[in-house]
Amino acid sequence: MxxxxxxxxxxxxxxxxxxxxxxxxxxxxxxxxxxxxxxxxxxxxxxxxxxxxxxxxxxxxxxxxxxxxxxxxxxxxxxxxxxxxxxxxxxxxxLNAIENFDAVGGTVIAQAGVTLQQLQEHVGTEGWSFPLDLGARGSCQLGGNAATNAGGNRVLRHGMMRQNVLGLEVAMADGTLVDMLDRVIKNNAGFDLKQLFIGSEGTLGVITRLSLKLEPARRASSTALCGVRSFQAATRLLRLAKEMLPGLTAYELMWDGFFRASAQAQGRRPPLDGHFPLYVLLESQGHAAPVCDSAMQEFLANALEDGCVEDAVIASSIEQAAGLWGFREGIAELLAHLKPCVAFDVSVALVKMNDLVEELRSDLEARFPHIAHLFFGHLGDGNLHLISGPYAAPEDREAVEKLVYARVGRYRGSISAEHGVGRLKKAYLPMSRNAGELALMARLRNCLDPQGILNRGRVLEA
The missing domain is CATH 3.30.43.10 (Uridine Diphospho-n-acetylenolpyruvylglucosamine Reductase, domain 2)
Structure with a gap:
């Protein structure tokens, strides 16, 4: 039996x-x-x-x-x-109930199965917002967002999921239910235990409820797409955006190969004339549309005069803004054309990102010249994505993984910036974590789940 x-x-x-x-x-x-x-x-x-x-x-x-x-x-x-x-x-x-919404203090307690979009819409009715935002907002759940320390499009302004969690309730491996549902920002009474479970991918305990902090809803936003000539120009533009756009929420970088492939996969015409080596998608949010739009226009005028932008377009409606975001978020359509592929989610210090991209591009094109290698990412927080494919042979996909993660390791970057380690990247974790860190992770796991029943074989070896 x-x-x-x-x-x-x-x-x-x-x-x-x-x-x-x-x-x-x-x-x-x-x-x-x-x-x-x-x-x-x-x-x-x-x-x-x-x-x-x-x-x-x-x-x-x-x-x-x-x-x-x-x-x-x-x-x-x-x-x-x-x-x-x-x-x-x-x-x-x-577990999909929103249990307690404090519309005065701007906090909410929700069960782990509430979807991100469900929470965003619920608190939006009272003039609040939950700032985390992902392309999978309609399906991803808050418990999973915390368990993987999700990032998304607005980390530049609001941080990762970790920065938006006030407290947790966690079911431990032995069935003990631990209530850590703080609703205050400042609490130095002992260890901040919730941080053990955020980003642990369900290996230390199961998140059942979350206490989250909210932000006043910003009713207006301005979105622009810029064509730039070099990575150095993109970083100059980022600094200028931080100086001139106090409501800057997103700064997305797309290399030309990704941008053109995304447009083609969606059957869309790029909104800028000509081709540029890099494209930057910016979003700035505020409380009044005229002020938000005026700030974006002034910023782009300065950027064009400075020479870090060659051409730009500002969305004039919500529909146009969604259209510009569509070039960045057209991942599903791209993956459908490139499967079976390898998708990477890595991070590296901003000063090293261009060198990493150039080395990876050179290595991958030399070894796999007939394969698409598409780069894009969240430049503001050093998060680089790469889609490489299609590959018919599993051994080729494995070779690409080893090549990319070895490069990232040499640059002292992370093999997983926001998607987690799971089973897919477990073998490469030592390229981002040293022996002492891995040993401490194992000790924590063995202490909290001595029988190893929770998500066995994920993140760390069983």
Whole structure:
């Protein structure tokens, strides 16, 4: 008999059949994330409706030594949510309540399964905003955003998810439910325990509820697309933007290859005449449209006079702004044309980014001359993305991964800027973390989950 069956039986008895699906009930259920990492059908899919039920499920899994893979919105790109053979999947999709919204102090307590878009729309009705923003906003969940320390398009102004979390409630591997739901910004009463779980990718505990800080909603925004001649010009433009645009929220850089490929994949005509080596997408937000637009126009006039911008266009409507963002966010269409491909999410000091891109481009084009190598990223926070493909042979994809991560390691960068490590990048973690750091991570994990049931084989070796 399969040794995991008693665990599934115990879970059904404790939680009920509507909370525990298995066998044929899983046939048409999505169980994998957006990565191309292998995925197996789990022994069971748990669908608890409260933090207490999450804790009860983990208590039973701990007693039966049954490994658990935690699943949020399944929008990850590192294979962390994909079940391995013999695992039980724990979905947080039904923990989707916004429990307490303080429209005076600008805080909110929400369950982990609330989607990012659901929260944004909910608090927006009272003139507040949650500043984290991702292309997957309609599907990604707040618990997953915290577990992976999500970044997104507005890190330049608002920071990563970590900077927007006041407190957490976490279900530990043994079923203990720990309440750390602070609603204050300043709290130096002992260790800041929530930071252990933010970015730990579900390996130390399962986030069930979050206390989040909000920002007053900015009703106006101005978006512009610029053509620039060099990386040095792009960095000069960034400094000028920081000086002249106090509401600067996004500064996205697209190399020409990515920009043209994105336009072609979407069947769209670029809004600027001619071709430029690099394109910059800027967004500035404010409380009054005339002031916001005037600041952008003055900034671009200075940038053109300075020579760091060759040509530019400012969106004159919400629809045009969405159209400009579409060139940067057309990843799904690109991936459809380039699969099977390798997608990278790395970071490096800004002063080293251009050297890294040039070396990677030279190495990749020399070894794989007929493959597309497309670079883009969040220049304001040093986050570089690369899509390389299509590759028919798995060994070629592995060779590309080794090449890219080795280069990033030599530049003392990170192999994962915002998407997490999961299973996909686990083997390359030593290129960004030294032996002492890896040993301390392992000690923390073994202390909080001594049986190793939570997201086993993710981030660190089992």
């Amino acid at each position: 399969n040794s995991r069956i008693p665990a599934v039986t115990a879970l059904i008895e404790a939680l009920g059949c509507d909370r525990v699906l298995s066998g044929d009930e899983l046939r048409d259920r999505p169980c994998r994330d957006w990565s191309e990492e292998p995925s197996a059908q789990p022994l069971a899919l748990l669908l608890p409706r409260s933090p207490q039920e999450v804790a009860a499920a983990l208590r039973l899994c701990h007693a039966h030594r049954a490994p658990v893979v935690v699943q949020g919105g399944l929008t990850g790109l590192a294979g962390g949510a994909n079940p391995a053979p013999g695992e039980i999947a724990l979905s947080l999709a039904r």
